[in-house]
Amino acid sequence: MTIHTPSSIGRYASKFIDLTPEELTTFTAAFKEIKVKKRQFLVQPNFIAQHRYFILKGALRAYVVGEEGQDHTIQLAIEDWWISDYNSYMFRQPASMFVMAVEDSHLLQISFEDELQLKATSYKFETFFRILAERSVAFMQRRVITSLTQTAEQRYDTFVEKYPAMVNRFPQYVIASYLGMTTEFLSRIRNHKMKG
Amino acid sequence: MTIHTPSSIGRYASKFIDLTPEELTTFTAAFKEIKVKKRQFLVQPNFIAQHRYFILKGALRAYVVGEEGQDHTIQLAIEDWWISDYNSYMFRQPASMFVMAVEDSHLLQISFEDELQLKATSYKFETFFRILAERSVAFMQRRVITSLTQTAEQRYDTFVEKYPAMVNRFPQYVIASYLGMTTEFLSRIRNHKMKG
DNA sequence: AAAAAATGTTGAACCAGTTCAACATTACGG
DNA sequence: CCGTAATGTTGAACTGGTTCAACATTTTTT
Numbered sequence: 001m002t003i004h005t006p007s008s009i010g011r012y013a014s015k016f017i018d019l020t021p022e023e024l025t026t027f028t029a030a031f032k033e034i035k036v037k038k039r040q041f042l043v044q045p046n047f048i049a050q051h052r053y054f055i056l057k058g059a060l061r062a063y064v065v066g067e068e069g070q071d072h073t074i075q076l077a078i079e080d081w082w083i084s085d086y087n088s089y090m091f092r093q094p095a096s097m098f099v100m101a102v103e104d105s106h107l108l109q110i111s112f113e114d115e116l117q118l119k120a121t122s123y124k125f126e127t128f129f130r131i132l133a134e135r136s137v138a139f140m141q142r143r144v145i146t147s148l149t150q151t152a153e154q155r156y157d158t159f160v161e162k163y164p165a166m167v168n169r170f171p172q173y174v175i176a177s178y179l180g181m182t183t184e185f186l187s188r189i190r191n192h193k194m195k196g
Numbered sequence: 197m198t199i200h201t202p203s204s205i206g207r208y209a210s211k212f213i214d215l216t217p218e219e220l221t222t223f224t225a226a227f228k229e230i231k232v233k234k235r236q237f238l239v240q241p242n243f244i245a246q247h248r249y250f251i252l253k254g255a256l257r258a259y260v261v262g263e264e265g266q267d268h269t270i271q272l273a274i275e276d277w278w279i280s281d282y283n284s285y286m287f288r289q290p291a292s293m294f295v296m297a298v299e300d301s302h303l304l305q306i307s308f309e310d311e312l313q314l315k316a317t318s319y320k321f322e323t324f325f326r327i328l329a330e331r332s333v334a335f336m337q338r339r340v341i342t343s344l345t346q347t348a349e350q351r352y353d354t355f356v357e358k359y360p361a362m363v364n365r366f367p368q369y370v371i372a373s374y375l376g377m378t379t380e381f382l383s384r385i386r387n388h389k390m391k392g
Numbered sequence: 393a394a395a396a397a398a399t400g401t402t403g404a405a406c407c408a409g410t411t412c413a414a415c416a417t418t419a420c421g422g
Numbered sequence: 423c424c425g426t427a428a429t430g431t432t433g434a435a436c437t438g439g440t441t442c443a444a445c446a447t448t449t450t451t452t
Contacts, residue, residue: 064341064344064345066345067345072341072344072345074337074340074341074344086330086333086334086337087333087334087337087338090330090333090334091330091334096341119323123319123322126319126322126323126326127315127322129326130315130322130325130326130329133326133329133330133332133333134282134286134329136329136333137282137283137286137329137332137333137336138282138283138286138287140333140336140337140340141270141282141283141336142283143340144270144336144339144340144343145260145268145270145292147340147343147376148260148268148270148373148376149260149262149263149268151408151409152408152409171428171429171430172429172430173428173429173430177344180343180344181409181410182409182410182411183429183430183431184409184410184411184412184430184431184432185408185409185410186430187430187431187432188409188431188432190430191431191432347438347439348438348439367398367399367400368399368400369398369399369400377439377440378439378440378441379399379400379401380400380401380402380439380440380441380442381438381439381440382400383400383401383402384401384402384439386400387401387402393452394451394452395450395451395452396449396450396451396452397448397449397450397451398447398448398449398450399446399447399448399449400445400446400447400448401444401445401446401447402443402444402445402446403442403443403444404441404442404443405440405441405442406439406440406441406442407437407438407439407440407441408437408438408439408440409436409437409438409439410435410436410437410438411434411435411436411437412433412434412435412436413432413433413434414431414432414433415430415431415432416429416430416431416432417428417429417430417431418427418428418429418430419426419427419428419429420425420426420427420428421424421425421426421427422423422424422425422426
């Protein structure tokens with residue numbers, strides 16, 4: 001028995017909008033539960049991202065591969081976060097990212113069409129997705145600010161402070177590529193700290 | 197007579213949502229026309245940003261001031277763009293940015309309360325602001341990607357290519373701080389190009 | 393039209409972070 | 423529990439971009 005499927009996303013949505021029991025049912029019905037194995041891909045470059053994903057359990061990353069073949073992590077996600085290539089998903093463009101499971105994960109997915117449907121069904125659902133987008137804007141703005149204003153070590157410290165739950169869920173090289181530095185340099189930052 | 201006040205923002209909104217003449221009137225009525233002089237501030241750190249601004253004519257920038265007193269430009273805006281400290285405006289938090297006019301400018305402002313009102317009035321307005329936020333997400337995601345994957349020179353080239361209209365509207369040091377490099381280095385990039 | 397303020401340029405020293413290569417450790421499937 | 427793949431560490435040379443300082447040019451103000 002899956003205890004949390006309806007309640008988890010329902011509880012999440014209820015943080016932002018007030019739903020009647022019927023609305024709650026309609027809302028949760030739009031999502032499909034899926035399980036993915038570690039290293040499985042959900043989105044790949046040049047294909048259109050068909051879904052956005054809500055993480056019930058697990059960890060995922062979105063990344064682009066640069067000219068010289070190095071990964072650049074654009075987004076990290078664990079429980080209660082959303083992930084996709086949003087430019088691809090929202091504007092029906094070919095994706096530029098991979099979205100990959102970093103752990104075996106348990107997700108809820110919603111398709112672009114079902115999301116449209118939901119938004120057409122009720123005002124409140126439209127509001128919900130507006131709020132999601134606004135929160136993303138605020139989040140990314142913070143990321144732009146830290147990337148412009150902080151050194152590599154400060155960015156790492158900020159990351160540990162703001163997202164302590166993520167630090168132990170992702171390999172070092174993923175965190176390094178998220179923070180815009182090399183694995184080697186992050187290794188040095190960390191070992192440097194242990195001495196003092 | 198101000199020819200473009202209602203039509204400009206109305207034309208803009210009509211790109212995304214279909215409005216009846218009455219809705220159009222309600223929508224445009226929520227905005228107030230203002231003029232600002234070069235170097236005038238619209239948002240300042242520690243105060244809550246009360247408005248978001250649509251640029252009818254002019255150029256503005258949003259920036260944070262780092263520990264050592266250097267500017268870091270977070271956003272640039274010319275005609276048909278929006279600007280504010282969105283984290284402050286949307287979530288009623290103290291701003292971390294300055295928003296300043298770079299030219300004498302002609303703007304439409306909407307207050308947080310009037311925007312709420314508008315969103316409560318009609319579904320379509322809710323949709324409009326959702327789309328605005330989604331476009332911001334896609335825009336900022338592109339910025340994060342270029343900042344992680346490109347060198348200083350490539351970032352400048354990309355900027356010139358994507359936003360040619362902005363290049364001549366902002367002083368060099370503003371563009372440099374937007375692209376995450378020093379004025380001196382951007383000067384060298386530009387002069388290097390003129391020979392090479 | 394002169395003075396002042398803002399913006400842009402150049403050289404030379406410097407440094408935060410990268411690169412490359414070799415090795416160490418941990419995790420994991422069979 | 424062994425072997426292999428994935429992840430992490432360390433040193434040493436290197437480089438893309440910064441810093442600082444002095445000067446040049448453009449724009450704005452009076």
